[in-house]
Amino acid sequence: MDSLTVFALVLFAATYILMFTLQKLRPYIALASAAIFVIVGSAGVFDGFSYTFVEALGEIDWNVIMMIAGTMGTVYLFILSKMPNRLSDLILSKAGSVKWMVVFLSLFAGIISAFVDNVATVLMVAPVAVAACKKLKISPVPVIICISLSSNLQGAATLVGDTTSILLGKAANLDFMDFFFCQGRPGMFWVTEAGALAATILIIFIFRKNKEKISVREITPVQDYFPTFLLVGTVAVLIAVSFIPYKSNAEPGQFYKPDITNGLICLGFFVIGLIRQMVKDHSRKVLIDALKEIDYYTIALLCGLFIVIGGISRAGIIEMIGEKIAGLSGDGSLMSVFTVYSIIVWMSVLMSAFIDNIPYTATMLPVVAVVAKQLSAAGTLTVHPNLLYFGLLVGATLGGNITPIGASANITGIGILNREGHSVSAGTFMKYGVPFTLTAVTVGWLLVWIIWMPA
Numbered sequence: 001m002d003s004l005t006v007f008a009l010v011l012f013a014a015t016y017i018l019m020f021t022l023q024k025l026r027p028y029i030a031l032a033s034a035a036i037f038v039i040v041g042s043a044g045v046f047d048g049f050s051y052t053f054v055e056a057l058g059e060i061d062w063n064v065i066m067m068i069a070g071t072m073g074t075v076y077l078f079i080l081s082k083m084p085n086r087l088s089d090l091i092l093s094k095a096g097s098v099k100w101m102v103v104f105l106s107l108f109a110g111i112i113s114a115f116v117d118n119v120a121t122v123l124m125v126a127p128v129a130v131a132a133c134k135k136l137k138i139s140p141v142p143v144i145i146c147i148s149l150s151s152n153l154q155g156a157a158t159l160v161g162d163t164t165s166i167l168l169g170k171a172a173n174l175d176f177m178d179f180f181f182c183q184g185r186p187g188m189f190w191v192t193e194a195g196a197l198a199a200t201i202l203i204i205f206i207f208r209k210n211k212e213k214i215s216v217r218e219i220t221p222v223q224d225y226f227p228t229f230l231l232v233g234t235v236a237v238l239i240a241v242s243f244i245p246y247k248s249n250a251e252p253g254q255f256y257k258p259d260i261t262n263g264l265i266c267l268g269f270f271v272i273g274l275i276r277q278m279v280k281d282h283s284r285k286v287l288i289d290a291l292k293e294i295d296y297y298t299i300a301l302l303c304g305l306f307i308v309i310g311g312i313s314r315a316g317i318i319e320m321i322g323e324k325i326a327g328l329s330g331d332g333s334l335m336s337v338f339t340v341y342s343i344i345v346w347m348s349v350l351m352s353a354f355i356d357n358i359p360y361t362a363t364m365l366p367v368v369a370v371v372a373k374q375l376s377a378a379g380t381l382t383v384h385p386n387l388l389y390f391g392l393l394v395g396a397t398l399g400g401n402i403t404p405i406g407a408s409a410n411i412t413g414i415g416i417l418n419r420e421g422h423s424v425s426a427g428t429f430m431k432y433g434v435p436f437t438l439t440a441v442t443v444g445w446l447l448v449w450i451i452w453m454p455a
Contacts (some may be wrong), residue, residue, distance in 0.1 A: 011033060011037070012033075018172060027300035033308050038051055041056075053343055067117060067266045071234070072232060082348070084128045086221070088131040097210065098207065099204065099210045104148075108125060111154070114192075115156040118408065123416075125200060140417065141428065145428075146436075148409045153436075158189060159175065168365065168392075172385065196239075230270075241261055270290075301411055315364075333381070336378075340371060341387060341449060347395070348394075352399030381412035394448060
């Protein structure tokens with residue numbers, strides 16, 4: 001192991017250890033680590049490792065950052081309209097108890113997240129949960145965590161649910177319907193939903209003692225429906241453009257959308273709502289208040305982590321992991337195939353708990369294709385690449401649910417809780433994240449094997 005690899009691994013490990021232990025300082029730790037990567041990369045300390053400030057800025061997913069800023073602004077107007085309070089009243093009136101309220105909100109977030117980015121889903125559903133918890137005078141921490149977990153889980157359900165699904169669709173030549181039925185077999189949609197069902201049962205078990213009855217005497221009136229139309233419009237347009245490929249996934253000559261399309265949509269709807277409100281109030285106060293409501297803590301943390309992940313990627317850490325897995329071809333027997341398949345799934349879970357799943361998935365997709373060919377050549381069994389492709393997606397998409405900083409949606413949810421005055425430790429998050437992830441991944445792991453078992 002060369003000095004660059006050791007440096008990158010030590011800095012990466014130190015970053016996450018510090019973020020786990022000093023949760024209030026997470027953005028500063030991430031940014032400091034990012035700065036070290038950039039300084040070392042710019043100074044040419046290690047041969048072959050270049051990482052300038054401009055290159056670091058390019059590693060930031062500006063689409064996600066713009067989505068967060070735009071959606072947070074629209075959500076602020078949404079909260080002012082009292083619609084979250086009304087929706088929470090309606091949910092509470094149907095739920096009957098705290099347990100079922102958590103289940104309903106988690107399922108609602110999951111359904112939206114199958115078609116809309118996970119971060120946007122959390123930002124839209126969380127205010128409803130916060131309003132409901134305030135009415136019941138209970139902590140919103142477990143509710144928001146479950147919403148974040150559910151939104152992450154459902155990202156693998158459709159081709160447009162998550163960037164990792166889009167990457168898989170390109171690599172495996174899958175279209176939207178292949179996620180439902182692929183070559184006459186159940187697709188990832190049914191695998192994901194089976195995992196979601198198991199996770200929902202787990203949520204019911206975790207909250208089994210929360211049988212407090214809920215009664216709603218009066219439904220909160222809505223003061224302005226326009227912000228609701230803005231959010232619905234945001235969701236509708238995001239779903240519509242999700243069927244248009246990005247440049248990297250488009251066929252030659254095919255129309256494609258810019259990488260920051262979703263961010264522009266979210267910002268655009270926010271600007272429309274902002275201008276309309278300022279004209280209505282004849283005041284700029286709403287502009288100042290809306291800008292104050294944007295969660296700069298979450299944005300700073302995400303920017304730092306994007307740069308850190310870019311640093312370890314340029315240092316060759318992810319490629320090194322891929323090469324190690326590529327060497328696990330075995331003798332081609334059924335047990336050997338199952339072992340390699342299981343390693344890919346659970347290694348992806350472990351890696352995605354700490355590394356952004358997009359660069360990891362992009363790196364591993366060609367690796368698993370090679371492994372599938374090696375397994376088929378080593379024995380008498382024909383190993384379909386989809387076995388390893390779908391196994392990779394199960395592990396990489398759900399793995400981020402283990403830790404509070406394993407996925408952008410989790411970071412966003414914790415940021416919302418921080419703004420509400422609730423500090424969430426890594427232990428508190430993992431109390432829900434670990435069993436949720438293990439349950440959903442186990443179901444997906446077994447189902448994908450049963451569906452695509454080599455013959």
